[in-house]
Amino acid sequence: MDELTFRQADRADVPKMAGLFTKRPPKERVARMTRRFGREPDGWYVAELKGEIVGCCQAVFPRPKDCWLQWMRIGPNTQGSGVGGAFADYLDRQVLAKGAEVVRLNTLPGNVRVHAMMGGVRGYTEWARWTRWNRLAQKPALGLARLRQVAHADDAEDVLAWLEGQVGYQASFAAVTCPDDFRKTVSLDRSLLQELIRGKKRGGCVLAGADGDMEAAALYAVQGQELRILQLVAATTAGGLAAAAGAIREAKPVERVSIQLAGASTELMRAIQRSFAGPHLKKHEFYVFGKRL
Numbered sequence: 001m002d003e004l005t006f007r008q009a010d011r012a013d014v015p016k017m018a019g020l021f022t023k024r025p026p027k028e029r030v031a032r033m034t035r036r037f038g039r040e041p042d043g044w045y046v047a048e049l050k051g052e053i054v055g056c057c058q059a060v061f062p063r064p065k066d067c068w069l070q071w072m073r074i075g076p077n078t079q080g081s082g083v084g085g086a087f088a089d090y091l092d093r094q095v096l097a098k099g100a101e102v103v104r105l106n107t108l109p110g111n112v113r114v115h116a117m118m119g120g121v122r123g124y125t126e127w128a129r130w131t132r133w134n135r136l137a138q139k140p141a142l143g144l145a146r147l148r149q150v151a152h153a154d155d156a157e158d159v160l161a162w163l164e165g166q167v168g169y170q171a172s173f174a175a176v177t178c179p180d181d182f183r184k185t186v187s188l189d190r191s192l193l194q195e196l197i198r199g200k201k202r203g204g205c206v207l208a209g210a211d212g213d214m215e216a217a218a219l220y221a222v223q224g225q226e227l228r229i230l231q232l233v234a235a236t237t238a239g240g241l242a243a244a245a246g247a248i249r250e251a252k253p254v255e256r257v258s259i260q261l262a263g264a265s266t267e268l269m270r271a272i273q274r275s276f277a278g279p280h281l282k283k284h285e286f287y288v289f290g291k292r293l
């Protein structure tokens with residue numbers, strides 16, 4: 001494919017990039033992408049075939065050395081002909097030159113092309129399956145928070161010390177959570193915990209346990225009109241439910257709530273779904289792919 005080239009995108013490329021997502025780009029998508037480009041002009045790339053834009057992606061660095069690929073898209077007429085794979089290789093080289101040590105992207109579980117493209121020789125592996133429920137019923141929160149003693153953590157070190165002893169800790173370390181934006185996620189790392197525990201924004205870490213033994217921790221943050229539980233780590237189902245409920249009861253009545261889980265046990269997943277069921281509950285599932293460069 002001699003005529004295939006890649007380059008950094010500029011603002012004039014936005015309508016063409018937006019056009020890759022739909023046949024006739026609605027004004028709204030162009031406007032949204034233009035706003036995003038204006039706010040974050042760095043890291044946009046395009047793939048061109050015979051001078052025509054056929055693919056785009058933005059590589060963002062929410063933290064130094066930590067890169068997320070997003071808005072990755074090859075135009076419908078070009079998909080399946082090798083452009084995406086070559087583009088992914090080009091992107092790896094670009095972000096490596098910018099100091100990336102970790103590259104991630106998230107996708108739906110059924111996206112076989114992304115799995116095929118990023119797995120195998122490209123070395124991306126599944127880091128987490130991530131389930132998110134939103135618009136959960138808030139009513140049960142008061143009752144469930146009584147299942148265990150519930151308190152707000154005031155020291156990140158205590159939470160980390162408990163976490164390190166948990167089975168599967170490494171797995172959850174590689175998983176994602178999002179303070180105000182999914183890309184800022186890392187895991188329960190020290191800075192994220194401190195940011196949430198001591199930060200000025202509404203949010204924190206709710207602990208649940210009995211007789212001084214910690215059983216679960218729920219990290220949450222409020223942004224706009226939504227309280228999100230960014231990550232829930234639980235050694236017991238009752239502890240997990242109580243910690244989630246302790247965070248959810250912090251929501252104001254006008255705020256929507258959501259819970260995001262990476263790698264939780266099936267039992268806890270079911271219990272959460274049952275406990276917070278309501279007419280507007282929505283469930284999404286994602287995979288997070290990542291690799292160390």
Ligand SMILES: CC(C)(COP(=O)(O)OP(=O)(O)OC[C@H]1O[C@@H](n2cnc3c(N)ncnc32)[C@H](O)[C@@H]1OP(=O)(O)O)[C@@H](O)C(=O)NCCC(=O)NCCS
Nearest residue numbers: 072073074079080081082083084085106107113114116117
């Ligand atoms: C996913 C996407 C970026 C891949 O780009 P593409 O140009 O279609 O992919 P390629 O033709 O380079 O194929 C990539 C790999 O998937 C494999 N593949 C292609 N079609 C496949 C299919 N239907 N089933 C299984 N594997 C497939 C190819 O063998 C190739 O592997 P290789 O690189 O080791 O040879 C593109 O299809 C796309 O934009 N899809 C819609 C949007 C999307 O899903 N974006 C990603 C969000 S994270």
